[in-house]
Amino acid sequence: MNNKNVISRNTKLEDNNYKWGFDFNFNPDNAPKGLSEDIVKLISKKKNEPKWLLDWRLKSLNLWFKNEDNEPEWANIKFPKIDFQDIRYYSSPTNKPNPKSLDEVDPEMLKAFTKLGIPLEEQKKLSGVAVDAIMDSVSVATTYQKQLEDAGVIFCPISEAVQKYPELVQKYLGSVVPYSDNFYATLNSAVFTDGSFIYVPPGVRCPVELMTYFRINELDTGQFERTLIIADKGSYVSYLEGCTAPFRKTNQLHAAVVELIALEDAEIKYSTLQNWFPGDKNGIGGVYNFVTKRGKCAGKNSKISWTQVETGSAITWKYPSVILQGDNSIGEFYSVALVNNFQQADTGTKMIHIGKNTKSTIIAKGISAGKANSTYRGMVKILPSAKNARNFTQCDSLLIGDKCGAHTIPYIEVKNPTAQLEHEATTSKVSDNQLFYTQQRGISLEDANYMIVNGFCKGIFKELPFEFAIEASQLLRVSLEGAVG
Amino acid sequence: MTNNKIILEIKNLNASVANTQILKDFNLTMNMGEKHTIMGPNGSGKSTLANILAGNPEYIVDSGEINFLGQTLLDKDPDIRACLGLFLAFQYPVELPGVRMWQFLKSSIDSQREYNGKDPLSTKDFDSILNECAEKVDISQDFLKRNVNEGFSGGEKKRNEILQLTLINPKLAILDETDSGLDIDALKIVSNGIENFSSPNNSVLLVTHYQRILNYVKPDYVHVMIDGKIVKSGDKSLALELEKKGYDWLSKK
Numbered sequence: 001m002n003n004k005n006v007i008s009r010n011t012k013l014e015d016n017n018y019k020w021g022f023d024f025n026f027n028p029d030n031a032p033k034g035l036s037e038d039i040v041k042l043i044s045k046k047k048n049e050p051k052w053l054l055d056w057r058l059k060s061l062n063l064w065f066k067n068e069d070n071e072p073e074w075a076n077i078k079f080p081k082i083d084f085q086d087i088r089y090y091s092s093p094t095n096k097p098n099p100k101s102l103d104e105v106d107p108e109m110l111k112a113f114t115k116l117g118i119p120l121e122e123q124k125k126l127s128g129v130a131v132d133a134i135m136d137s138v139s140v141a142t143t144y145q146k147q148l149e150d151a152g153v154i155f156c157p158i159s160e161a162v163q164k165y166p167e168l169v170q171k172y173l174g175s176v177v178p179y180s181d182n183f184y185a186t187l188n189s190a191v192f193t194d195g196s197f198i199y200v201p202p203g204v205r206c207p208v209e210l211m212t213y214f215r216i217n218e219l220d221t222g223q224f225e226r227t228l229i230i231a232d233k234g235s236y237v238s239y240l241e242g243c244t245a246p247f248r249k250t251n252q253l254h255a256a257v258v259e260l261i262a263l264e265d266a267e268i269k270y271s272t273l274q275n276w277f278p279g280d281k282n283g284i285g286g287v288y289n290f291v292t293k294r295g296k297c298a299g300k301n302s303k304i305s306w307t308q309v310e311t312g313s314a315i316t317w318k319y320p321s322v323i324l325q326g327d328n329s330i331g332e333f334y335s336v337a338l339v340n341n342f343q344q345a346d347t348g349t350k351m352i353h354i355g356k357n358t359k360s361t362i363i364a365k366g367i368s369a370g371k372a373n374s375t376y377r378g379m380v381k382i383l384p385s386a387k388n389a390r391n392f393t394q395c396d397s398l399l400i401g402d403k404c405g406a407h408t409i410p411y412i413e414v415k416n417p418t419a420q421l422e423h424e425a426t427t428s429k430v431s432d433n434q435l436f437y438t439q440q441r442g443i444s445l446e447d448a449n450y451m452i453v454n455g456f457c458k459g460i461f462k463e464l465p466f467e468f469a470i471e472a473s474q475l476l477r478v479s480l481e482g483a484v485g
Numbered sequence: 486m487t488n489n490k491i492i493l494e495i496k497n498l499n500a501s502v503a504n505t506q507i508l509k510d511f512n513l514t515m516n517m518g519e520k521h522t523i524m525g526p527n528g529s530g531k532s533t534l535a536n537i538l539a540g541n542p543e544y545i546v547d548s549g550e551i552n553f554l555g556q557t558l559l560d561k562d563p564d565i566r567a568c569l570g571l572f573l574a575f576q577y578p579v580e581l582p583g584v585r586m587w588q589f590l591k592s593s594i595d596s597q598r599e600y601n602g603k604d605p606l607s608t609k610d611f612d613s614i615l616n617e618c619a620e621k622v623d624i625s626q627d628f629l630k631r632n633v634n635e636g637f638s639g640g641e642k643k644r645n646e647i648l649q650l651t652l653i654n655p656k657l658a659i660l661d662e663t664d665s666g667l668d669i670d671a672l673k674i675v676s677n678g679i680e681n682f683s684s685p686n687n688s689v690l691l692v693t694h695y696q697r698i699l700n701y702v703k704p705d706y707v708h709v710m711i712d713g714k715i716v717k718s719g720d721k722s723l724a725l726e727l728e729k730k731g732y733d734w735l736s737k738k
Binding site: 431432433434436437438439440441442443444445447448451454456457458459 | 594
C-alpha cells in the first residue's frame with residue numbers, strides 16, 4: 001500500500017537538536033518566587049529607581065491584581081493556567097550587575113555568550129553590530145559603546161537609562177503601550193527587569209546595527225524585558241533582537257513589552273529572530289512568549305518596519321503593531337512564523353491608520369509542521385481622519401504533512417471612504433512531487449523540504465540585515481528537522 | 486558504442502500504483518554506452534517504469550529486482566539513486582516557488598559531489614560550468630535567475646530538464662516523454678542535448694510515445710511495451726514499422 005505520507009515516517013528530532021539548550025552555572029542573585037508589592041519594591045530598589053518609576057510599577061501591579069482572573073482567552077492557543085506566584089520575578093546571574101566595561105564582566109559570562117555564538121570580547125565583536133547581551137533579568141555587556149557615543153546614539157540597558165536619562169524614559173515609557181494595555185503588558189509594567197534603551201538624536205543615521213541578545217537561563221524565572229526605542233526627527237536606526245533559552249522541562253514565561261517612537265521623518269527598522277526553546281518533540285517544556293510590541297509613527301513621513309522570524313517558543317502570542325499617526329507615515333510588518341511538533345503560534349499585526357496618506361504593508365508567512373497550529377491574526381483599522389490610507393495584506397500559509405493546521409483571521413475596519421485596502425491569502429502544501437523532484441537531483445529529503453520552505457519565505461528574509469538573514473535561514477533548517485522523513 | 490558492461494538490469498519487476506498492477510514481470514538489460522527507446526501506447530506502463538527506477542514513493546514495487554552498476558536500487562532513496570548516477574528527466578517538471586535555479590542547481594551538484602567524496606565546487610567554477618551547459622542547450626542568463634520551473638512554458642520546462650542532464654552528467658539518463666508537447670525547434674534542442682550527452686561511458690533510456698524524436702536521437706535498441714511488459718525488441722527499424730502499422734498488430738499477438 002502507498003505509505004508515502006510525509007509525516008508518519010520516523011522522526012529524527014531529538015531534544016538535543018535544540019543546540020542552544022545547554023545551561024550555565026552561575027551564582028545567581030535570586031529573589032524569592034511570587035508576585036507582591038514587596039517583590040516590586042525589591043526590583044525597584046535593586047535597580048535604584050526614582051520614585052516616579054516605583055509608583056508607576058505599583059500602579060500597574062494594583063491594576064494587575066484587579067484583573068488577575070481575567071487572562072485574555074481569545075487567542076487560538078491552549079495551555080494550562082499559569083501560576084503567577086510560582087514564578088521568580090528577579091534573577092541576576094552575578095552579584096555585581098551592570099558592569100561598567102567588559103573588563104568587569106564575569107569571564108564565565110563571556111564564555112557563555114561566546115558559546116551561544118555572541119562574542120562580546122573587544123577583539124571578537126560582531127563586526128558592525130553593537131550588542132547588548134541580557135541574561136535573565138540583567139544586562140551583562142554592551143559593545144561598540146565608543147562609536148555610538150561619538151554619533152550621539154544612546155544604546156544601553158533600560159535600567160541604566162533610568163539613571164542617566166530619566167527625562168527621556170519618563171516622557172516615553174508607557175506612551176505607546178500604556179500600563180493598562182493588556183494583561184501581560186500590565187504585568188510587565190509592574191515587574192520589568194531589563195531590556196534595551198535606544199535614543200537616536202535628530203538627523204543621525206545610526207552608524208551600526210544595534211542588537212540585543214536575550215537569554216533566559218535561571219530555572220522558573222520569567223523574563224520581563226522592556227525595550228524603548230526613540231528615533232528623533234530625521235534619524236534612522238536598525239535594531240535586531242535574538243532570543244534563546246535552555247532546555248527545561250517546565251514552561252518559562254516571557255512577557256516583554258517593546259515600544260518604538262518615530263518622530264518626524266524618522267525611520268525604525270526592528271528585526272527579531274525568536275528562537276526561545278520550543279519544548280521537546282512531545283510538547284513538554286518550552287517558553288510561553290506573550291509579548292506586546294507596538295510602534296508609533298508619531299511624526300510626519302515617519303516609518304516603522306517590523307520583521308520577525310519566529311521559530312521558537314512553545315506558544316507565541318504577539319502582534320507587533322504600528323500606530324500611523326503622522327501624515328504620510330508608513331508601517332510595515334514582515335513575518336515568518338514556523339511551528340513544528342506541538343508548538344502553537346497566534347501572531348500577526350495591527351495597523352492603525354490615523355494620519356492622512358498613511359500606508360501599511362503586511363506580509364505574513366506561516367509554516368506549520370508536525371501537529372502544530374499557527375494562526376495569523378491581523379487588524380487593519382482606518383480611522384475617519386485617515387484620508388487616502390492604503391493597506392496591502394498578504395497572508396500565505398504552508399503546510400507540511402497532514403496533522404498540522406493553519407488559520408487566518410483578518411479584521412478590517414474602515415471609517416473613511418477614501419481608503420484602499422487589498423487582501424490576498426493563499427494556503428499551500430509542500431507537495432510530494434516537489435520533494436521527489438528535488439530529491440531526484442541528489443538533494444536529501446530534509447534538504448529538499450528546507451529548500452522549498454526557504455523559497456516560500458524568501459520575500460521576508462530579504463527584509464533582514466544580511467547576517468541575520470543567513471542566521472534566520474539556518475534557524476529554519478534546525479526547526480524543520482524531523483518535519484519530513 | 487557498446488562495451489558490454491551492464492549498467493542496468495531489471496528482473497521480473499512487478500509494480501503497482503494505487504493498488505492497480507502496472508508492471509508485470511518486466512525485464513530489461515542495458516549495457517554501458519547504449520541508447521534504448523521504450524515505446525508504447527498510453528497506459529502501457531512506460532512512465533511507471535521511469536518513476537520506479539528513480540524511486541518515486543508513489544509507485545510501489547511488489548516484487549522483482551533492479552540492479553544499477555552492480556548495486557541493488559530498490560532499497561535506496563531517490564536522492565541516493567541520483568548520487569549513484571541515475572537521472573530522470575520528468576514528463577511534468579515541478580515548479581518550486583521562490584527557489585532560484587542557480588541555488589537549486591548548485592545544491593544538486595554539491596550534494597552529489599559530497600556523496601561521492603568530493604568537495605563542493607567554488608562559485609566561480611560552478612558558474613563557468615553552468616554557463617557552458619546553458620549555452621549548449623540555448624538557455625539564457627536571465628533564465629538562470631528565475632525560480633525553478635515557475636512560470637516556465639512547456640518547452641522551457643523541458644529544456645530545463647536537458648540543462649540539468651547536461652550539468653549533472655549522470656551515468657544513466659532516463660527521459661520520460663521529454664519530447665511530448667515540443668515544437669520542432671525545441672525538439673531539436675532537446676534531441677541535440679541527448680545526443681551530445683550520450684557517450685561510451687553512459688547510457689540513455691528514452692521513453693516516448695512518438696517516433697518523431699527518433700529522427701534526431703538514434704537508439705541502438707527499440708522496445709515495444711504493452712500492458713506492463715516488453716512485447717517486442719528490435720533496432721531502429723522497429724520504430725519505423727510502428728509508425729506505419731501502429732501498436733495494434735503487437736497487442737493482438
